[in-house]
Each structure stands twice: as structure tokens, then as C-alpha cells.
Amino acid sequence: MSEFSEFSEFDHDELNEKLNEFLKYLEKTGRSTLDNKERLLLESLHIHQIELEMQNRELKSSQEDLEKSRDKYADLFDFAPIGYASFNKNGVIEEINLTACKLLGSERSTLLGKPFSVFLTLSDSMAFFKHIKKIISSAEKSRIKLQLKSLAGIIYHIQIESTLRISDNGDKIIQSAIVDISDHVAAEQALSESKNQLHLIINALPVLVAQIDLHIQLIFSNKAYDKSFADKKKRKTDRHLIDRIGNENFALLEPYIKVALEGHEVSCEVALTIGSQKISYHVNLLPNPDAHGTVNNFFMIMIDISTYKQNELASMTHLTSLAHEARIYLIGQMTTEIAHEINQPLSAIANYSAAGIRLQNSEKLEVEDITAILNDIDEQVHRASNIINHLKKFSKKRDLQLSKTNINALIQEVLTFLVAEKPRHGIKIQTTLNEPIPYTHVDTILIEQVLLNILRNAVEALIESQQKKPLITVKTASTDNEILILIADNGPGLSYELLDGIFRPFFSTKESGIGLGLSICKSIIESHHGNLWATRNAEMGTTFHIQLPISNQTLQPLKKSK
Amino acid sequence: MTKPATVHIVDDDEAMRKSLKLLMKSIDLHAETYHSAEDFLANYKATTPSCILMDVRMPGIQGLDLLTHLPKINIHAPVVMMTGHGDIPSAVKAMKAGAVDFIEKPFDQEALANTIKQCIHTSTVHSKSELQQIFSKKLALLSRRETEVLERLVKGKINKVIATDLNISVRTVEAHRANIMSKLDAKSLSDLVKISIYSQVS
Secondary structure, X not given: OHXXXXXXXXXXXXXXXXXXXXXXXXXXXXXXXXXXXXXXXXXHHHHHHHHHHHHHHHHXXXXXXXXXXXXXXXXXXXXOOOEEEEEOOOOEEEEEOHHHHHHHOOOHHHHOXXXXXXXXXXXXXXXXXXXXXXXXXXXXXXXXXXXEEOOOOOEEEEEEEEEEEEOOOOOEEXXXXXXXXXXXXXXXXXXXXXXXXXXXXXXXXXXXXXXXXXXXXXXXXXHHHHHHOOOOOOOOOOOEHHHHHHHHHHHHHHXXXXXXXXXXXXXXEEEEEEOOEEEEEEEEEEEEEOOOOOEEEEEEEEEEOHHHHHHHHHHHHHHHXXXXXXXXXXXXXXXXXXXXXXXXXXXXXXXXXXXXXXXXHOOOOOHHHHHHHHHHHHHHHHHHHHHHHHHHHHHOOOOOOOEEEOHHHHHHHHHHHOOOHHHHOOOEEEEEEOOOOOOEEEOHHHHHHHHHHHHHHHHHHHHHHOOOOOEEEEEEEEOOOEEEEEEEEOOOOOOHHHHHHOOOOOOOOOOOOOOOHHHHHHHHHHHOOOEEEEEEOOOOOEEEEEEEEOXXXXXXXXXXXX | OOOOOEEEEXXXXXXXXXXXXXXXXXXXXXXXXXXXXXXXXXXXXXXXXXXXXXXXXXXXXXXXXXXXXXXXXXXXXXXXXXXXXXXXXXHHHHHHOOOOEEEEOOOOHHHHHHHHHHHHOHHHOOOHHHHHHHHHHHHHOOOHHHHHHHHHHOOOXXXXXXXXXHOOOXXXXXXXXXXXXXXXXXXXXXXXXXXXXXXXXX
16 A cells, blocks of 8 residues: 555546556556456455545544644643642542642642642641542532642642542542632631621720611620620520610610611610610611612611710700800890889889879879779789899799790890880881791790890990991791791991801900800800801891701700700 | 960870879879870970970980970970989980970979979979079089089999099998088989089070
């Protein structure tokens, strides 16, 4: 066949041509003729030979394909992102890909035939052997996490997932995928570390923290919480909130818990009973929705505000006593007006009685006249005693007392106090009181004090200004949640500097003023969760704005002293 | 029978108007009442004999403004001003503006009745020049210090302020004040004001 190898490159027709040439050559050289039988045999042999040649060529090409494919899979095996290795039943490396080689820090040639355990700690070696044994005995897939020290001295965390393969000669071979999970382990460690830190911090906090699920069971509670609300039965599970804080306290929190479980953050101030003590807490309920936004639990964060409450009480007591001083001062400033107010009914009474006596003496008096005179006197006595009672109430030192109040009525009452003042200086007072005005909870004496103070300031400003048509306007307005009182004068007005300054303590534009009036007024309004400020009018004068919340005592209880 | 004299009462306080009217009735005087200076100007009808009793404090046109306005509209009825207790500056202003007299609230009804009667029957009242003579004589009796104290009293200053002003003790002021009252034969501070005002009228 070798002598035909030079023909291997020719196709069927060319080979036939060459064969004919060869036969002619034979005729010329050796024998003159070949018999037909020989010729046929020769031909068929040649055809057969040609077919074999062709088959050979096909085989060769498919061998090349196979080699290419094998190289490709070898590459895939070697350069896979996951390490692959196979071990014999003693854990000796029989095959290994380059990724695994890299992990172990050496050449394939070095690694093949080495027991895998040399890269492991003693305890991990034991675990690895157990892993192999298990796979051999069960023939099932298995997984193990190990720590590996490469020849380069680097520590890796790996996960090995292995299956059993029976080789052609019947050996049991362990085929393993080796994954570097160092990053994952590091991340897990960091997470657990930060979890521990968080735990440490939460436990060290003076704030009470608890996580509560839909069934009002405690998932977690910090030390401060456990200290304040200890579980007497010391159960780890089935820890219902009621068991911790008691029915009475739970009843106070229940409405807010419902809101939190509906997914809304909510906060409240409650006084809880712990033992025999009442402790005020600011409670914040924080819904904790999962990735889909479903709220399955919430955090309850509680801050003990008893000290704050006590301080607040002390500062309120301070404010009430300061306000009282200011009221006394105010009354002192108003003695002339007050005297006039009382003098009016007293003079009338004196007139009535003197006239009565004279008429009686001259026997001109009828019985009906006496009744009429006495009624008139009685009316004036009431008028005088009303003023005195009001004054008494106004000058008394007292704790804060909130009462449901109609601000418009209060304003009217205060304006009567100014009656004596305004005619003397021709000051006109115009009121535009928005009716109906919502009720608000205020300390009437304190708000009256604020109104009186501002009104008197307006009167004084107008007297000084020599304004030809002095006018004070008092307006009220309300929105859904607040009441606004506007007191405006058409006096000279305040400079922008003074607009803020007048609310500072010991600030006064008056020679005789002690400069506490408006600063106390501001404190009073702020203690009612309101605001007090002044603006310049577009044309002339000043407007004082008093903003008071329409109290909703359940959500925003006002500061009360006892 | 003589025609009853009329008192025109101008006061914004209803109880005051009503009680004063009754008081006038008890001393046989007829009274007309007005709730404001504007009301008075609109409804006043001149009658004789008469006098005007007017409150110094009123909304709208003030008592003092009305007082100075009256001669301009030819109303010459004598005016008695009602002032607040201790409101000396107003009283002084009223007297200077031409009021015949002033009376402090709450008033002594006897004194009021006398004042009103004197006002109406001007013949029984000393003429202004006579009064000036009488009072000037009395004032001459005062020491220099007493005069100084009086000057301040009629400005409406209180004892404490006068003491500071003159650099003397409050007690000394009180002593001076008592002396002044007795020398001038005055019963009250308003008497002192009247004496002092009349003596200045030239």
C-alpha cells in the first residue's frame, strides 16, 4: 500500500487514470498481456484499496476533530472557575484542574499523587476522611466545609461537594468540586461581628428596646427592657408582651401597637406602672416591614422621661410663678384704670342711695321707687364685685389649670378691662372674631394675661404716637388644628430689630418697664404648644400673632402640673 | 313758682346717668342726660337756669375737648367736670379750660349737690376776681417750702415723688401737706387744686 501512498491525494477518477497508465506500462515492459481474470482481480483489488484509502482519510479527520474537542474540554476543565479534583479512596489526588492547583498553590505534576489531607488541619483531615467514607458507603452526593492551607501559606475557606464515580477498572473514585468560600466566610464573620456589636450596643443602651411580632410575642428584648419588665417565669419562648408589662400597661399601649402593626410609625407618652412606681415613657413604635413590605413585627423603643417630666414640671412651676409676678406688675400698672372701673358702680351706688335718702326724707318716695332704686343699686353692686372677683382671680398665684375655652369669649372679657383706658385717649377697638371658633384647652388666666399685656402695649404705643385716629383691631381665625389671634395697632410700629428683641427677657423700650412682660407672654404661649410673634404692618403699626393649637388631648397632652 | 333749673349730664356710663338724674331729682333739679359729647351737641337745648355736668373720660370726643368747644358754639352754661379719683392732671386741665369746678368720683353727694346748686345760682358764688383775692391772701400764708410742695401736689405728684424732688423725707412732705391744708382751710386735695388754679386766674 505504501507505494500508493503518493496517490492518496488523488480522487477516484485520477486513481483510475493512474491505474490504466500502470497497466499499459506492465504491457510494455514485462508481459505482453494479462488475462482478463487477472485484469479483473487487479482492478477490484485496486478499487478496494482506494476505498480503504478514503476510509482512512475520514478516520484521520474525525480523529483531528476529537482531539480538538478533547483539548477544548480539557481547557474547560482546567480553567473552570471552580476547582475540580478526583481522589481515590485514600484521599490521594488523582486528577486536578488548574483552578484547584492554584488554590493549593502548586503545579499539577507536584500535586498528583499527593494526599489532600496534607493541606488540611488535623481535625479537618478527619472530617475529610469521614466525608470520603460517607460517599463511598452511601454513593450519594455530599458537601463539607474545610479550611485549607495552600503550599504558598495562604488560608482558604473551601466547600467541597463530592460524588462517587466507578472507574473502568472498578475503582471507586471521589469526584469533587472545590469552591473558595473565603470571601463568603469573611462576609459572614463581619456580619456576625457587627451583629454582636449591635447587640452589645443595644444591650448597653439605657433605652428599652423590644422586637414584637404579630401575635404580640417578644422576638427580642434588650437588657434595659428585661431589667424594667422582667419575665418572672423566665421563658425563652411564648413570651407575650402582657406577661412582661402587665394588663394595665398593655391596655395603655394597645391602640398604638395596632397602628404600628398597620405599618405606621407612631409615638406616644405614657405613664406605666412598674411595681409601685409610675414611670413616664416616651414610646416609639417602629414597624419593621420585610422585603415585600409586609409588617410581621415592629420595634418598641421606650425612653424613661421621668426626669425630663420632673424638670418640665419645675420649669412650669417657675413659669407660673414668673407669670404671677408679671400679672401683679401689670395690675400695678393698671391701678388708675382699675380704680376707675370700680369707681363707676360705686359712684352710681352712692348717688342712688343719697338720692333715695333725700327723697325719703322729703316724703316724695313711692314704694315702687324704692324697689327700683334698690334693684339699680343691686345691679351696680354686682358690677363692682365682678370686677373685684376677676381681679382677685387674676392676681392669685396658682398652678396651671387647663380648661375648655372659647377664645372669642375670653377676648371679650379682656377687652372690658380696657374699657377704662380707651375712652380717655379716644382709642377705638375693632373686633372681627371668627364665629364659631373651635374650643381649645388653655389656662384662661395666663392667656388673658398675654392678651392684656399685648393690648396694653398697643394702647401705650398709640398714646405715645399721638395718632389722630388710634385704632386697635383684634381678629381671630381658625384652621383644622389651630387658632390664630391677631392684635394690630396703627401706632408707629417697631423696627425689624425690635420685632425679635421685644421677646427677650429684660428688654424694654419703656423707662419704667421691667422688660419681662412679652418674654413671659412668649413662654406662656409656648407652654401651650403655640407661637407668639410680631410683624410690621404694611401701612403702619405692629401686629402680634398668637397661634394656639386646637388641643387634642389624647394625642398631644398639654403640659400639666399635677 | 320758679322754673326748675336743668342739669345737663354728659356721661357714657348708663348707671352714672341714671343715678345722677335721680340724685338731681332729689334736690329738686331737672336733668337731661346725654351718652356722649356727640349726643350732647346734637340734642342740647339751651334753658336757664342750667349747668352742665360732664365726665372727663368719654369715647369719641373727650370731655376736655367738648369743654373748650362750648364757648365757640355759644354755650355759656357753667360746666362742672367729673374726674377720676386722684386724676389731678385732668382736673387742672379742666379748670384751666374754663370749668367752674370739678368733682372727683366717687363723690360726696352733699358736696356735689352744693356744687351744682352754686353753679346754677351763680349769683351766690364769689366772682372769680373775688375768689382770686381770697385765695391769694391765703396762699401768702404759706412758707416757701410749703409753696413748693403745693406746686407739686397740684401737678398730681404723690408724696413719695415730691419727697425725692425736694430731697426731703416723705414724713416731712406729709407734715407740710397737713400745714398747707390747715392754712388754706382746704378739706381735700381737690380744694387745694381749686385754690391754686383760682389764684392764678388773672
